[in-house]
């Protein structure tokens with residue numbers, strides 16, 4: 001994917017990404033920061049660490065909680081070649097606040113964390129609590145030989161994926177995707193709380209579950225009546241609100257005109273019915289319908305995210321459809337020998 005890394009001058013935030021997918025974690029955090037920061041500046045410090053100028057604690061926490069592929073998010077403290085001097089900018093007196101802290105890392109061993117912990121303890125007069133700290137300092141080694149330090153009052157994230165895995169839902173189909181990927185696809189569309197999110201090929205509702213959990217007004221479209229009913233059942237099963245789940249054909253038109261963001265997993269292969277059309281034909285119809293459904297009178301940037309097999313040439317389709325969308329970035333996901341998926345992020349022009 002294209003990298004728009006820009007250096008961040010001071011303060012801001014630090015995010016540590018999970019390492020299981022090559023480009024998706026950075027794409028996701030980039031999309032989230034871009035949707036919340038006024039004038040986003042995002043700097044990559046190696047593959048796993050990202051620094052940005054997002055500085056509000058509330059927004060840092062929102063981005064951290066929303067991101068599927070983020071392990072830690074907090075305020076940026078410092079960056080240095082020398083581990084002990086990471087603590088130099090710390091001005092807080094944790095003893096008067098009665099607060100405890102812990103130092104942890106995804107890239108450094110316990111001994112190094114302990115060394116830094118001793119320096120932070122001397123500087124802040126805080127108590128160390130490895131079990132239940134009030135503050136977590138995360139320290140990471142980055143490829144240029146430096147270390148970077150971040151601070152969070154909320155600690156590390158707790159993942160709840162298991163309870164939402166496809167087989168744990170009331171209605172199951174083998175084509176259902178896992179909540180982590182579903183959440184990332186929603187986040188790539190840059191929709192925010194209260195905005196209208198659409199999944200035009202919603203199947204069992206995996207993306208709608210994640211968008212509703214994050215506070216979007218979720219709309220699903222599904223051509224098969226009993227599957228649409230199953231998607232409703234799944235949202236109700238988690239006591240989640242949704243705007244509408246409509247039985248309709250997204251390859252010909254979409255029943256909405258002012259959608260804020262779209263993400264979808266287009267039908268292909270045998271696992272999900274394509275109603276006689278090829279994936280390529282479905283995408284043709286969908287792109288034209290999506291451009292009409294993303295009408296906006298304001299300057300707001302709108303994105304449509306599509307996941308499809310790598311055998312389809314989307315770029316060709318975009319130019320033959322009058323460039324109503326511009327390709328912003330692409331991610332490749334290897335599934336097995338015969339299937340690589342492409343996740344394309346399209347910006348409505």
Ligand SMILES: C[S@@+](CC[C@H](N)C(=O)[O-])C[C@H]1O[C@@H](n2cnc3c(N)ncnc32)[C@H](O)[C@@H]1O
Nearest residue numbers: 176177201203204206223249250251265267272
């Ligand atoms: C790949 S599956 C989506 C799976 C979904 N992401 C999930 O996790 O359950 C694609 C869905 O699109 C539906 N579909 C096929 N053609 C359609 C069309 N023209 N309009 C709307 N839905 C369609 C299929 O019935 C199928 O449920």
